[in-house]
Amino acid sequence: MCSSDLSEQNTDNQSPKKFSDLGLSDSILGVLDSIGYETPSPIQEQCITHLLKGEDIIGQAQTGTGKTAAFALPLLDNIDLNLNAPQLLILAPTRELAIQVSEAVQTYARGMKGFHVLPIYGGQSYDIQLRPLKRGVHCVVGTPGRVMDHIKKGTLKLENLKSFVLDEADEMLKMGFIDDIKWVMERIPEQRQIALFSATMPTVIKRVAEEFLNKPKIVKVKTKTETATNIEQKYCLVGGLSQKLDALTRILEVIDFDAMIIFARTKTLTVELAEKLAARGFTAEAINGDIQQSQREKIIGKFKKGGIDILVATDVAARGLDVPRISHVVNYDIPQDAETYVHRIGRTGRAGRSGEAILFVSHRERRMLNNIERVTRQKITPIELPTAKIINEKRVNDFKKKITETISNQDLSVFEKLVGEFQEANEEVTHIKIAAALAHIAQGNEPLFLSEKEPSFGRDQKPGEEKIVPVQPNSLKNHPDIPMRRYRLEVGNSNNIKPGNILGAIANEADMESAYIGSIQIFDKFSTVDLPDEMPKETFEVLKKTIVNGNRLNIVELTDKNNKATVGGAQGGKRNFGRKKFSKDSRGGPRGGSRDGGRGRGRGGEGRDDRGNRKPKFSRSKPKK
Numbered sequence: 001m002c003s004s005d006l007s008e009q010n011t012d013n014q015s016p017k018k019f020s021d022l023g024l025s026d027s028i029l030g031v032l033d034s035i036g037y038e039t040p041s042p043i044q045e046q047c048i049t050h051l052l053k054g055e056d057i058i059g060q061a062q063t064g065t066g067k068t069a070a071f072a073l074p075l076l077d078n079i080d081l082n083l084n085a086p087q088l089l090i091l092a093p094t095r096e097l098a099i100q101v102s103e104a105v106q107t108y109a110r111g112m113k114g115f116h117v118l119p120i121y122g123g124q125s126y127d128i129q130l131r132p133l134k135r136g137v138h139c140v141v142g143t144p145g146r147v148m149d150h151i152k153k154g155t156l157k158l159e160n161l162k163s164f165v166l167d168e169a170d171e172m173l174k175m176g177f178i179d180d181i182k183w184v185m186e187r188i189p190e191q192r193q194i195a196l197f198s199a200t201m202p203t204v205i206k207r208v209a210e211e212f213l214n215k216p217k218i219v220k221v222k223t224k225t226e227t228a229t230n231i232e233q234k235y236c237l238v239g240g241l242s243q244k245l246d247a248l249t250r251i252l253e254v255i256d257f258d259a260m261i262i263f264a265r266t267k268t269l270t271v272e273l274a275e276k277l278a279a280r281g282f283t284a285e286a287i288n289g290d291i292q293q294s295q296r297e298k299i300i301g302k303f304k305k306g307g308i309d310i311l312v313a314t315d316v317a318a319r320g321l322d323v324p325r326i327s328h329v330v331n332y333d334i335p336q337d338a339e340t341y342v343h344r345i346g347r348t349g350r351a352g353r354s355g356e357a358i359l360f361v362s363h364r365e366r367r368m369l370n371n372i373e374r375v376t377r378q379k380i381t382p383i384e385l386p387t388a389k390i391i392n393e394k395r396v397n398d399f400k401k402k403i404t405e406t407i408s409n410q411d412l413s414v415f416e417k418l419v420g421e422f423q424e425a426n427e428e429v430t431h432i433k434i435a436a437a438l439a440h441i442a443q444g445n446e447p448l449f450l451s452e453k454e455p456s457f458g459r460d461q462k463p464g465e466e467k468i469v470p471v472q473p474n475s476l477k478n479h480p481d482i483p484m485r486r487y488r489l490e491v492g493n494s495n496n497i498k499p500g501n502i503l504g505a506i507a508n509e510a511d512m513e514s515a516y517i518g519s520i521q522i523f524d525k526f527s528t529v530d531l532p533d534e535m536p537k538e539t540f541e542v543l544k545k546t547i548v549n550g551n552r553l554n555i556v557e558l559t560d561k562n563n564k565a566t567v568g569g570a571q572g573g574k575r576n577f578g579r580k581k582f583s584k585d586s587r588g589g590p591r592g593g594s595r596d597g598g599r600g601r602g603r604g605g606e607g608r609d610d611r612g613n614r615k616p617k618f619s620r621s622k623p624k625k
């Protein structure tokens with residue numbers, strides 16, 4: 001047994017059947033033996049039995065349950081190799097899937113001498129497809145549109161067709177293929193066998209089944225194991241866009257992964273993210289519907305072989321992808337629904353390996369998280385992001401490991417000679433100094449370590465000093481006429497909060513452009529932020545519940561009463577906080593100019609109090625009590 005999700009399902013049966021009990025031919029059994037399939041998965045067991053009897057079937061099962069073999073094995077056994085014409089037609093939703101299924105069919109048919117299978121799909125020239133079609137193929141796997149074209153042109157003849165398979169029917173429906181599918185199904189011979197597979201059963205699919213299938217047997221795999229148990233599922237609470245990228249980079253640094261697929265919501269995002277990861281030294285590529293299909297194929301090929309380690313994909317582009325080396329799935333953007341989640345994480349834990357799925361969740365998305373847990377009936381474990389300290393420890397270990405590896409694996413003679421010469425000429429320089437200098441060169445300008453320093457206190461305050469924040473807000477640099485109000489947030493230095501966290505959370509959760517987010521000051525136990533006076537009530541409600549670093553913001557208007565803060569003091573005066581994190585690549589657009597906090601540097605001297613805070617200018621901005 002290769003795949004433990006398959007075996008998991010088998011435990012429901014008292015005695016799992018063997019492939020040899022099902023009535024498959026010796027040539028097929030020989031292949032299964034050689035590729036290491038030991039026992040049939042539940043869907044295989046049932047489908048094979050029915051299909052060998054000549055019955056129609058509807059198979060309902062999640063991805064990764066072994067559907068391809070479930071229909072391919074028995075239907076291949078039905079093929080007459082002496083008849084040089086298409087006898088088995090399989091429709092698949094995408095080019096990638098058509099190719100994948102065609103490859104699987106090719107493998108399963110290894111023992112059938114003279115057997116030919118051909119994938120046909122849009123985007124490839126007709127010529128390439130015409131030649132083998134003319135020469136004669138026994139099985140065609142195609143996408144609906146192109147199959148239709150070939151039937152219309154008369155280049156794909158269906159009169160000898162014995163069986164027909166609709167793979168991933170619901171997906172084809174989603175992609176708008178339903179009319180094409182019906183068109184094809186109306187043209188297959190009366191005497192034929194049909195197998196329809198779908199993860200879900202929308203009404204339209206049911207109707208197709210009723211119309212075209214002949215007393216189908218329904219084979220359903222229990223939902224209990226909808227998500228494979230060999231996939232460890234985790235989630236991580238993250239704030240804004242740039243926090244996600246930061247979170248991802250940290251995770252990538254500490255986990256050991258073989259290959260990873262990252263799901264992003266949009267095509268543009270896949271490209272942006274792949275570029276950012278590439279800039280950080282990972283071999284990453286994007287795949288999405290906009291990328292030319294031949295190019296997509298190349299990328300997937302490279303990914304399979306290990307030339308690429310990270311694939312950033314949209315749902316459609318990664319649909320059904322079967323790449324055993326995928327050890328990790330990252331849901332960078334939360335999926336639209338639980339079903340998509342199941343499909344996504346099913347890209348890992350293939351063929352008996354174990355896999356890990358990590359889901360990024362913002363506060364607003366927690367409901368979807370609950371929904372996913374409910375539908376999959378599995379708990380998803382929360383994880384903390386690795387701290388700078390952990391990352392630094394890892395970097396030290398990696399650094400040492402690299403030295404050991406280089407010493408044992410590389411020919412260093414040239415450098416040994418050079419370093420020797422250098423040492424002779426500079427006797428006073430120790431070996432360690434030389435090695436350190438070389439390490440420095442190798443490291444380049446990037447510092448080896450992340451900063452582990454806790455945020456320091458504002459320079460103008462001493463720890464322990466009691467501090468009262470002006471209740472009056474600063475105005476925005478770019479919109480000085482917008483009345484502002486100062487708010488208190490129940491997170492501060494003691495929660496390890498940095499202005500960037502607050503900025504990110506507000507920008508992301510309240511969908512507020514950062515140009516409208518004013519001064520942020522961090523104290524030990526709380527923080528303040530200046531926001532437009534006319535902020536909608538809903539936004540305020542969202543912010544109340546927003547969580548940053550695991551703590552609720554509990555935003556309230558800052559008043560003199562709730563304003564005392566001891567220790568720590570404002571951080572807002574430091575200019576460099578969070579700057580880098582929230583530079584262009586996070587949201588674009590103008591940055592809130594007043595995030596230099598209370599200091600108001602470079603904004604002229606007048607109208608400010610002794611800390612440089614601008615004195616209130618708008619009567620409207622006076623806090624209501």
Ligand code: ADP
Pocket residue numbers: 001002003006036037038039040041044062063064065066067068069322350351
């Ligand atoms: P689905 O179409 O249901 O998503 P696939 O047909 O792509 O699933 O199969 C998923 C993976 O499981 C493939 O890598 C396949 O080779 C493997 N597999 C299928 N059947 C078996 C089996 N009986 N034993 C071991 N591995 C299997």
Ligand code: MG
Pocket residue numbers: 067068167320
């Ligand atoms: Mg499949």
